[in-house]
Amino acid sequence: MSVRGNQTRLFFDRFPHAMWIFDRRTQAILGVNQAAVALYGYSREEFLGRTLNDLYTEEERPALLHDLSTLYGEPDGWAPSPRTCRRLRRKDGTILDVEVIWTPFLDRGREEILAVFQDVTQQRRTEERLRFQEAIVSQVHDAIFAIDNRRRIIYWNRAAERQYGLPAKEALGRPLPDIVSCRWLLPENERAVIQSLSEVGAWHGHETHRRRDGEPIRVESSVTLLRDDCGDRIGLLAVVRDVTERARSEEKLRDSQRQLLEAEKLGHIGAWEWDVATGAQIWSDELYRIFGIEPGRIPATFEGFMSLVGTEDRPAVRASVENALRDHQPFSREFTIRRPGGVIRTVLACGEVLVDGSRRPVRLVGATLDITDRKRAEAERARFLENERSARGAAEAAAAQLEVLSRRLVELQEAERRSLARELHDEMGQLLTGLRLLLTTDRRGVPGRTRERRTGDTRGKMMSIISELMKRIRTLSMDLRPAMLDDLGLLPALRWHFKRYGDQTGVRVKFVQAGLEGRLEPALEIATFRIVQEALTNVARHAGVAAASVDLQRDDDRLRIRIEDRGPGFDVESALRSPSSGLAGMRERARLMGGSLSIESQPGGGGTRLTAELPLGPASGPLPRK
Template identity: 35%
Template structure:
């Protein structure tokens, strides 16, 4: 809360209004300012000086705060304390009384009658109890045009200022401006020194200040003490040579260079630590005048760890080079902004080029790509350079000697802060031998599948042959035998009636044998599959499955009225056989739905049950030879099998087989 300052003795001045500002009083105030008297004391003296020149006048000085929004009490010894407290913190504005408006407008404001002027509408109640009627306020402006505060004159009767009073106002604002600016300059200097001291001592970089003439340390920061291992008391007043931080010759060379140029930037040398060790540093020296002494500001950078890291990096680079040679892998980098491309030595060797004989470029790199792969590679790289996405692909490279190598390329893109791609880097690995081995393995697997297919084909042919033999030969024989027995029964009946019962038993056995033969023939290869096609065979198999197991089995067929290739019909029929066998053995289902349909040139077989579902291993095709067999059958036809199921929610098997 602002309070009135203690009374200040009023200096003697000439009371004549026409004689101009009171010169003797001004000189006295300027002396106080020069001596560095407190601002409050100086402002009180200014107010006392002006009030002594104009009896009946009450003066006030308000100071604008740092934010430039509010006026704070500066000096008003003759105004009531309650009034000073009330206006302390007044916010400036276009209708903020005389002082707040003057500071806002940056112009003098003369209010003849406080009780009548609209500028005082919100403040009349403050002035009325104290009998304040007139108030003239002038902004105090600095030499740089900054509003520092206001100087106000109050009277207890309505009136306007005279010429002499205008002169007093001018003198008062000039004196107050000098005092306030002096105080602000001192505060700025003090704050600057404090900031420098804080920055100096808190700076993570080692810093020191020493005299240029004799090299004795005047100040050092904590980081410098850590760098050298000394205590502050051991350093101040001594030289770097006395502390054995550097040698005499080194210091003389530094001082000589500093005298000639004023600055010594980033000089590398070794500083000796107190414990006998050494640190690699980079030091910059700047000559400066501090308190009349020529001084040296030394800025150190401890690069010991950086040098160690550089050496470690060189070691890793050597190791990386060796690893690239072993793995037949080379690295590359492309600056998308400048177009600069760099290759590792190993990448040059992979392309069959001497590292010293190549200047890599994007287009030059594409020239080494096999002509049939070039467009494909360019599309991938250009797309990555545009969208910043990582990539990997294989391509063929043509060496200058005509050899063709298969390379596996992997790359990534880095972007700037705005998300624009700026750099691409990656590796090319020579995988020629690996791909050849993969191809040999693929051919071996294909041969194995062909052999398996051949075995399955032979087995199906053998089953069909056996079925024909049983049906055409054994079946006919048994039928003929039945006819013969029937004829024999008629003949015997005429001679001995008791033989009829025996012959009936033989006929019954023959009927059973014929049924068994037909059943076995159907199980080996149902006749309906060859005669009526896959849909009818599926209906027969579903009905037989339902009769044998008691599990409700329904079929929905949407196949067009076309004959499927024999291998497709057989393969899907065998897959369904195995699927139904698995349902009966493992699912615990009460209902099965079989769906056949064709879309475009693909035939779909779906088998869905409401059983207990399949474990995860079955999903992956593990743990069941039946499932593996179904997958292999579908693969031989160019299709595949998908299993979906959750524990307790049944299983769905889908087979896709293309029509060739």
């Protein structure tokens, strides 16, 4: 192409972008402008000796052929090609990124192409940096968005899309308050944000935002003021982190700490930690309270702790700690402490040694539990169990004694029945038989005077038999239960019994009493009578003496019974085990009345003394006054 006209040449030469004219068929460069010389580093003469193919990198040469092939066609249909991006090599070997526009034309019948190359290397590098930055920002888990001075959103990253549930295409250009609803944790926070942005151009803090679906989220925000090159404010950049889960975890941690403090307080458990290297210790508030000291009042040290340990327990406690540090083994020990006021408490300390990678102890952590109440409860339980064992033994002994007494009662009942049957059969039966014979004797053949005399004799015999029957029935009744005891009381009944006893056994009773002129409680009277009766029966059976003494003394609250004889004596333990002696029955009568009964006797002589003490019941009359 021949460039004609000064104006056309001047336009071509001074065009700001590199321009070439080359032959379409040979790709030989026919002309270049000054911008092409400056951009590629070749002189005009060097350009004119080259082809367009020399300027392309090897990787881009196929693309050159493709671009030129798209320009083929009828000359009347030729038109400028679309912009394409290509990479060309400068004279010094550096690579340029360019945008190319091809314009085919005819010059005196020759097909030529005007190529305009615009250097976009810096633009491409800037775009690459922006894309790289965008890729980085898109991978950030924190929401990042920017607003202009009209508070319209001009940037909205992917994390913001996820965090607020709104895609960037819907967020961009919209006012921020339409997207992000903010609730300040404290009313004064909003004023603090405005003041901080005004003074230092940034703010950092916590607030509550609301997602698109209405769900509130706790966030940690960092807001920075954006300015242009002239220092004028153009907007705000915010980096917002969703800390909802962290806030919940922190709240749970605070709750756990509160619960731990409450548990320590309720359970009297104090926690402690000891830095072995520095010797520094940390005591919980409850540990101070266990020691009876106001929290923080004294430094937490090992020696301070040892000063609170009971004197007798200090060597063992110190040895436990030293052994744990040496052997790296947990330890547990009970010991006493003395509070500042002198109060003694019992505690249980448990600890564990923490070691580093070299197996050197670095910390000792543990807890101390106040077990004073537990130790007292254990002691009380032990006493209760001992009492229970004693009571069980007593109950078993009582059960055994009750069994013996039950057998004795059955034996006594059978003996009384046998005696009653024998009395009725042998004595009263014979008397009644004789009476029946007298009543059925036939005297019809006997003369009158003789019949009258015999009838009188018969009547006398019948009266005698009836009198003997009445006497025996009365005696039998008195043996079963003296009516005199119910009607007249204990003292007359005893005196009657002593006389009858002497008449029957030949053993004289020396009786001494004091305070029995009045009536006693019925149960006490019958118990006293039976004890005296059974004791004198034993004297008659076993003592072999002509006399015995009975002494009854009543005072304000009890009745004392003492029965003695000068007989040969006996083994008391053996007699108590014998069901026929009656001693166990007397002792049981005394026990049932809330009293006691003791027996003093030895085989071989010395006699026997039986002593019983029975409490007076509320139904007993007052003690007679002298």
